[in-house]
Structures are given as structure tokens and as C-alpha cells.
Amino acid sequence: MAVARKNSAVLGRWSTRIGAALVAPVLALRISDSPAGRGCSSSDITLLLLLAVVALKTELFATAGWMLRDGDYSEALTVLMVGSRELLIMPIILLLGGSVLLSLLAGRRRSLARDFDLVCVALTPLVVVELVHALIALAGVDVHFASVIVGYTWSAALLLLALGQARQRPLEATKAASV
Amino acid sequence: MSEETRSLRAGWAIFAILGALLLINGGAAVEDCQSLRPVHEGEEAPEFSAPRIKANGSLGREFSISETRGQVVVIDFWATWCGPCEASMPVLEGIATAYGDRGVRVISVNTEGPGAAQRARRMTDRLAPSVELLSDTGVASALYKVNTIPHMLIVDRAGTVRWVHRGLGSVGSLRRDLSQAIKALL
Numbered sequence: 001m002a003v004a005r006k007n008s009a010v011l012g013r014w015s016t017r018i019g020a021a022l023v024a025p026v027l028a029l030r031i032s033d034s035p036a037g038r039g040c041s042s043s044d045i046t047l048l049l050l051l052a053v054v055a056l057k058t059e060l061f062a063t064a065g066w067m068l069r070d071g072d073y074s075e076a077l078t079v080l081m082v083g084s085r086e087l088l089i090m091p092i093i094l095l096l097g098g099s100v101l102l103s104l105l106a107g108r109r110r111s112l113a114r115d116f117d118l119v120c121v122a123l124t125p126l127v128v129v130e131l132v133h134a135l136i137a138l139a140g141v142d143v144h145f146a147s148v149i150v151g152y153t154w155s156a157a158l159l160l161l162a163l164g165q166a167r168q169r170p171l172e173a174t175k176a177a178s179v
Numbered sequence: 180m181s182e183e184t185r186s187l188r189a190g191w192a193i194f195a196i197l198g199a200l201l202l203i204n205g206g207a208a209v210e211d212c213q214s215l216r217p218v219h220e221g222e223e224a225p226e227f228s229a230p231r232i233k234a235n236g237s238l239g240r241e242f243s244i245s246e247t248r249g250q251v252v253v254i255d256f257w258a259t260w261c262g263p264c265e266a267s268m269p270v271l272e273g274i275a276t277a278y279g280d281r282g283v284r285v286i287s288v289n290t291e292g293p294g295a296a297q298r299a300r301r302m303t304d305r306l307a308p309s310v311e312l313l314s315d316t317g318v319a320s321a322l323y324k325v326n327t328i329p330h331m332l333i334v335d336r337a338g339t340v341r342w343v344h345r346g347l348g349s350v351g352s353l354r355r356d357l358s359q360a361i362k363a364l365l
Contacts, residue, residue: 013187013190014190015187015190015191015193015194016183016186016187016190017186017190018189018190018193019185019186019187019188019189019190019191019192019193020182020183020186020189020190022186022189022193023182023185023186023188023189024182024183024185024186027182027186028186048193051197052197054201055197055200055201055204056200056204057204058201058204058205058207058208059204059207059208059211059215061208062208062209062211062212062215063215063216063217063324063326066215066216066217067217070217070219072345074346075327075345075346078326078327078345078346079326079327082326082327083326128193128196131193131196131197131200132196134200135196135199135200138200138203138204
């Protein structure tokens with residue numbers, strides 16, 4: 001009963017779910033893998049990445065705004081896409097690659113959709129560390145190398161926890177999910 | 180402290196970081212709003228200089244846009260890995276040969292820096308041997324706010340930008356638009 005209440009409290013808000021990936025990863029992964037939380041973590045990481053693009057690439061939006069004003073609609077879109085690519089390409093590769101890896105390692109309990117959700121949770125620290133790094137860099141302190149180490153290590157640790165979560169699934173649940 | 184409280188606080192901390200970044204970067208973008216505007220028609224062409232790439236692929240003497248006053252100049256920003264740039268090069272060659280004797284100069288600015296000079300020279304010799312080739316380390320591209328390539332401009336005799344074209348579209352439409360814009364300035 002208490003566990004169910006805790007799950008629903010964390011499940012309810014975007015900010016709580018994202019926060020749980022950082023400070024209560026086991027809970028976040030369990031919720032993400034549960035029927036009630038299905039699909040939440042993928043939309044959460046998508047929203048976080050979009051917000052990160054807006055917060056980190058504001059000059060792109062200003063440039064695109066000028067282009068829209070000058071009537072270069074397709075060019076404005078191209079500038080936004082090209083500019084966002086450098087920020088989004090690595091998370092997307094890791095999401096897809098991580099999901100396939102997790103599915104392979106999960107053995108008979110694999111479920112590609114649920115494994116993808118778990119990897120979305122595991123990737124959250126990487127994005128958050130990048131945001132913190134950007135904030136520190138604005139203060140003139142270069143911690144790029146440290147942030148890369150911390151971000152990837154943290155996400156790799158969550159990926160291991162995600163593997164544990166995937167391998168704990170009851171076999172019947174994976175069959176039901178695949179149906 | 181319970182896990183949900185800690186999670187909520189961590190979530191709000193992420194919101195705070197996002198908000199701070201948005202405020203700082205957004206404030207800077209608003210402050211530099213004018214400088215973020217891409218170079219457009221009617222604006223004076225930004226002053227820039229860049230080394231020429233010689234026939235053997237080494238860097239030669241500096242080219243300066245100010246030395247082209249009194250001439251119509253087509254400037255093309257490009258890179259060797261860019262397919263649309265490659266496709267547009269024969270169009271530039273056609274412009275250089277058709278209008279060169281009427282005072283039109285075609286300046287091709289490779290945006291990959293000195294490391295790609297040899298490659299850029301070989302590609303230009305193959306596809307557009309009549310255009311003048313420069314190597315840019317990023318300064319000219321930044322001055323002209325080149326976000327995507329190919330990025331072409333026509334500067335008139337007075338040094339004012341008269342035509343801006345980003346991307347390729349189609350080779351046929353680029354050839355037509357470029358020719359029309361040049362004819363209007365001659």
C-alpha cells in the first residue's frame with residue numbers, strides 16, 4: 001500500500017519523475033517499468049531535451065526569428081535543426097544503442113519498448129550534468145572533461161540498474177507486453 | 180526525507196538550472212539581437228580578409244573584400260564534404276566565365292580552415308577553375324553569419340549586399356536567380 005502510494009506520488013509530476021532518476025534511480029526505474037508508468041520516461045526525456053535546446057541555444061532561436069522576419073521560413077527551420085543537432089545527436093544515439101544493448105542483455109525477459117523506457121531514465125543524469133556544466137561554464141570555469149566523466153559514469157551506473165530491473169521482470173509480464 | 184520529497188526537490192533544482200540558463204542565455208540573445216541578424220539585402224558587406232589558396236594548395240597572400248570596391252562580387256561559403264556545395268560549383272564556374280570580363284568576380288570561401296586547403300584546391304580545379312579560392316578559419320563565416328552552406332551573396336559595386344541565397348534549392352533555379360541578380364547590377 002505504502003509502495004503504491006509512493007509510486008503514484010512520483011508518477012504524478014514530470015519534475016518528480018525526472019528528479020527521481022537522479023536521487024532515487026531504483027524507484028524511477030521500477031515506476032518506468034511498471035504498466036502505469038509506461039511511456040512516461042520517454043516523453044520526460046524528450047521534454048527535458050527540448051527544454052535543454054531552448055535554454056542552451058537561445059541565440060539560434062534569435063537567428064531563426066530574424067530569418068522568419070525576412071521570410072526565410074525553410075532556412076529558419078534548417079538553422080534550428082542544424083544547431084540543435086550537436087546537442088541532440090549523442091543522446092539519440094545512446095538511447096537507441098542503449099535500448100538494443102539492454103534488450104540483448106535482458107535475455108528472455110526482454111521487451112524493447114520497456115527497455116527503451118528504462119534507458120530514457122538512465123540517460124537523464126547525462127542531460128542534467130550537461131545542463132550543470134553549461135551553467136558553470138557561463139561563470140567562466142571550464143569543467144568540460146569532468147562533466148563528461150561524471151555524466152557518462154552516472155548514466156552507465158543507471159544502465160546497470162536498468163539491466164537489473166529488466167531481468168527482474170516476471171516472464172508473463174513481458175509476454176503480455178509483447179502481445 | 181522520503182524518496183518522493185527528494186525527487187520533487189531534485190526536479191525543482193533541474194527546473195531552476197533550466198530557468199537560470201534560459202535567463203542568462205536569453206538575456207544575452209536579446210542584448211545581441213541585432214548582431215545575431217543574418218547578413219541581409221541592403222546591408223553593407225562586412226569587411227573581411229582571408230588567405231588565397233594557391234595552385235599548389237598552399238596559402239597565399241590575403242584577399243580583402245575592400246579590394247573589390249567598384250566590382251560586382253559573388254561570394255560563396257562552402258565545404259568539401261558538402262554535397263549541395265559541390266553541385267553548385269559548376270553554376271559558379273558558369274557565372275565566372277560568362278561575366279568575368281564584365282567585372283564580376285566570383286570568390287569561393289572554403290570554411291574548413293587551412294587543413295582542408297589542398298582538398299579544396301583539387302575540388303575547385305575540377306569543378307570551378309575560374310573562381311578565386313580563399314581559406315577561412317571561421318572569421319569570415321562568423322562575420323557573414325553563415326549557419327548553413329552553401330551560403331551565397333552578391334555584393335554590388337558600392338559594397339552593399341544585394342542578394343543572399345542559403346542552401347542549394349535546385350541547380351537550375353540557382354543558375355537562373357544568380358544570373359538575374361547579376362544582370363540587374365551590371
